[in-house]
Amino acid sequence: MSTSGSYPQPPPPAPHWSQPAVPGDGWQAEQHRTPAPTRDGLAITALLLAIFLAPVPFLPAIVALFMASAARRNINASEGTRSGTAMATWAQVISVLTIAIWFAVVGLLANAI
Numbered sequence: 001m002s003t004s005g006s007y008p009q010p011p012p013p014a015p016h017w018s019q020p021a022v023p024g025d026g027w028q029a030e031q032h033r034t035p036a037p038t039r040d041g042l043a044i045t046a047l048l049l050a051i052f053l054a055p056v057p058f059l060p061a062i063v064a065l066f067m068a069s070a071a072r073r074n075i076n077a078s079e080g081t082r083s084g085t086a087m088a089t090w091a092q093v094i095s096v097l098t099i100a101i102w103f104a105v106v107g108l109l110a111n112a113i
Contacts, residue, residue: 035081043071043084046091054098061102065095 046067053060068091075082 037078037081037083040071040075040078040082040084040088042067042074043088043091046071047087047094050091050094050098054094057102057106058099061095061098064091065099068092068095 046064049060049067050064053064068088071084071088071091075085075088
């Protein structure tokens with residue numbers, strides 16, 4: 001027995017090895033994981049086009065609108081392997097707003113002349 005005032009010895013450390021995986025205990029589920037969805041490149045391009053080319057009248061916004069619509073179709077048809085729905089939606093919103101603003105600007109300029 002130890003003397004009074006001393007602490008008991010700590011337990012030995014656990015071994016640093018693990019048991020080999022046994023089929024049927026979740027091992028196969030780990031082997032067949034589905035990969036994480038990748039972002040749709042068309043959605044990224046449409047969003048960048050809608051944001052950075054908004055000062056250019058009409059054409060880039062119209063192109064971005066069609067690209068965003070195509071990206072949404074691709075994402076919906078991919079069965080979960082692609083992501084980017086939010087980017088495609090924002091590209092559509094920004095494109096529609098840009099087109100509306102440019103129509104207002106052209107209308108104001110036409111009335112001023």
